[in-house]
Amino acid sequence: MKLNRRSFIAAGAATAGFAAPMLRAAGKPRVVVIGGGAGGATVARYVAKDSKGAIDVTLIEPTRHYYTCFFSNLYLGGFRDIESLGYSYGKLASGGVNVVHDWAIGIDRDAKTVALAGGGTVPYDRLVLAPGIDFVEGAVPGWSVAAQNKMPHAYKGGSQTELLKAQIDAMPQGGTYVMVAPPNPYRCPPGPYERISMVAHTLKANNPTAKIIIVDPKEKFSKQALFEEGWDTHYSGMIERLGPDFGGDKVEVNPDDMTVNVDGEIIKADVCNVIPAMKAGRVCDMAGVNDGNWAPVNGHTMQSRMDENIHVLGDACAQGDMPKSGFSANSQAKVAAMAIRGALTGSKVFPAKFSNTCWSLIDADDGVKVGATYEATDEKIAKVDGFISQTGEDATLRKATYEESVGWYAGITADIFG
Amino acid sequence: MRGIATYLGAAAVFAAAFVHQAQAEEVAAPLGDPARGEKVFRKCAGCHAVGAEAANKVGPQLNGLFGRTAGTAPDFTYSDGLAREGRNGLVWDYDHLDAYLENPKALVSDTRMNFRGLKDAQDRHDVLAYLRQFSDNPRDIPEAEPTALSKEVDLSAEVLAIVGDPAYGEYLSSECSTCHQRNGSDQGIPSITGWPTEDFVVAMHAYKAKVRPHPVMQMMAGRLSDEEIAALAAYFAELGH
The missing domain is CATH 1.10.760.10 (Cytochrome c-like domain)
Structure with missing residues (x-):
């Protein structure tokens, strides 16, 4: 048995035995998806649904309950409960997807198999990687994943979101909330700033003398004029942003004494939400499909530029102009599903179309949005057309925008999870 | 009560008999004006037709609406919500139509009728007076003007x-x-x-x-x-x- 060490990186010596290729099930092509979020669950569901049993689809996802990162800020603002953000995979399973709750610990690109932590390997004809994001080690000096219980990132849905909410609710009166915002590119460009709005909404009601400080390495950010107008209107005097001109790009944290050092100035934090620089989820590194921090893809099919048998979706891929968002991942998954079915069963392939819209809530009934359409070129996924909410919109339109976002959340989660 | 009185106001001769004396003056004002209601109905006409040869569109046709059990217009596929309300016995009388038009989702939370509602009570009275004509006297329907088709865009x-x-x-x-x-x-x-x-x-x-x-x-x-x-x-x- 010949094994390519570059493409098969087992997590430990004990797993080496898993590399033995399994006999392939006769006839039926096999698609394996790693990661059950907006990209992975959508592609699994669509391939299973549209191939009508002609393709064997396996989804590998360690958690049984998935909590969406999108809309988690509304939980911090008290507009949703955490249960309303949770999903299981029962409908995928009943729709014909073989759901495996396990960790992928090795990918052999030559043998085309995925090794599982629980033992055994799963063969594939096409592999889809949709692992979301991980954090760049050392991006914020003093912070590591080991410190995430003291200084949560809350940038993956679920327990981290709940921890941050509990910390905000426990803040002393007049206390200080510090966010260390991430550099580009990162998941959900307006996300940190919607979060600031939702934290301010909660604090305004429970802790009106509290302060919010954003330490930001970026010159500017998504929907900036809309957020700044909203903060001025709803949360006047509460929010201060330290951009790079105030040392926002020179930050260190000390989780043990809960301090933030901004270019030599020490800030004592009661809650410190560190959102470090991001990279593709670990699985992409394991597969060897990254170039730098992200996995480059061909926009026509979402195939990896490193391996045509692998597709990469969502936050983890480098595709061009689309923002990293659940909406984008869902949109890319449908193009990938079509391309995969075309390659494996000869079904008709249409030109790739993509779209994205990001809604953000600034205060109760004050919603804004930004969106665009995209198409695939040989170089990248390129923006075609777009729009953004305007400053000074009337309250009726802002309320309608918020209500629309609630409808979108119901729609996209039904589209992802069935 | 005011709604019921207005409904009967379309046939004013009966109204006095049913309306409590104390309310008589109050109800006199908001009587529906079908001519004005026809104009208000333009807001509805994108999805609903009424009159001669009216057919189901995005929403069901509205001939014979008054007194109809909810969710029962022939050959129309209803939302689960309206079908359920119909099974539960909801009949489109004046009060229910008035409430539905004011805020559809307040009456039937999962209706597919994507309309914010007519907040102005007079608008509702007028449009209901207009629609009433196509229920009360079915024999008049062939003589009525068909709903003007809304031409949002001219398509070849x-x-x-x-x-x-x-x-x-x-x-x-x-x-x-x-x-x-x-x-x-x-x-x-x-x-x-x-x-x-x-x-x-x-x-x-x-x-x-x-x-x-x-x-x-x-x-x-x-x-x-x-x-x-x-x-x-x-x-x-x-x-x-």
Whole structure:
């Protein structure tokens, strides 16, 4: 048995035995998806649904309950409960997807198999990687994943979101909330700033003398004029942003004494939400499909530029102009599903179309949005057309925008999870 | 009570007999004006037809509405909500229609009728007086003017005649279903299943021409060809039937 060490990186010596290729099930092509979020669950569901049993689809996802990162800020603002953000995979399973709750610990690109932590390997004809994001080690000096219980990132849905909410609710009166915002590119460009709005909404009601400080390495950010107008209107005097001109790009944290050092100035934090620089989820590194921090893809099919048998979706891929968002991942998954079915069963392939819209809530009934359409070129996924909410919109339109976002959340989660 | 009184006001001779004396002066003012109601009905006419040869559109035709059990217009596929209310015995009398028109989702939370409601009571009285004509005296219906078809956009006969490919529509629809649910439920984003194809085509062209004012839909429709719009119309017309 010949094994390519570059493409098969087992997590430990004990797993080496898993590399033995399994006999392939006769006839039926096999698609394996790693990661059950907006990209992975959508592609699994669509391939299973549209191939009508002609393709064997396996989804590998360690958690049984998935909590969406999108809309988690509304939980911090008290507009949703955490249960309303949770999903299981029962409908995928009943729709014909073989759901495996396990960790992928090795990918052999030559043998085309995925090794599982629980033992055994799963063969594939096409592999889809949709692992979301991980954090760049050392991006914020003093912070590591080991410190995430003291200084949560809350940038993956679920327990981290709940921890941050509990910390905000426990803040002393007049206390200080510090966010260390991430550099580009990162998941959900307006996300940190919607979060600031939702934290301010909660604090305004429970802790009106509290302060919010954003330490930001970026010159500017998504929907900036809309957020700044909203903060001025709803949360006047509460929010201060330290951009790079105030040392926002020179930050260190000390989780043990809960301090933030901004270019030599020490800030004592009661809650410190560190959102470090991001990279593709670990699985992409394991597969060897990254170039730098992200996995480059061909926009026509979402195939990896490193391996045509692998597709990469969502936050983890480098595709061009689309923002990293659940909406984008869902949109890319449908193009990938079509391309995969075309390659494996000869079904008709249409030109790739993509779209994205990001809604953000600034205060109760004050919603804004930004969106665009995209198409695939040989170089990248390129923006075609777009729009953004305007400053000074009337309250009726802002309320309608918020209500629309609630409808979108119901729609996209039904589209992802069935 | 005021609603019931107004309803009867369409036949004013009966009204006095049913209305409590203390309310008589109060109810005299808001009597519905069917002529004005016809103008108010333009807000409804994008989805509903009434009058001679009225057919189901995005919403059911409204001839014989008064006294009809909810969710029972022939050959119309209703939301689960309206079908359920009908089974529970909801009959469209004046009070229920008045409440429904004021805020559809307050009366039937999961209706697919994506209309914010007529907040002005006089508008409701007027439009109900107008609709009442097509229920009260069915023999008048053939003589009534058919609903003026709303012409949001002028489409050539060629465009309207394109027969869409539902298979292509199914692929294209994956872009719609990120927001619009395939099972037809409406939780803040309108249902688009089971529409007559022409209504669908007209609506999409109206967004494409930026006659309908919604930035997401203008953007999405803006890059669809005539054939793609027809394909989507063909696919969604079948969905939910």
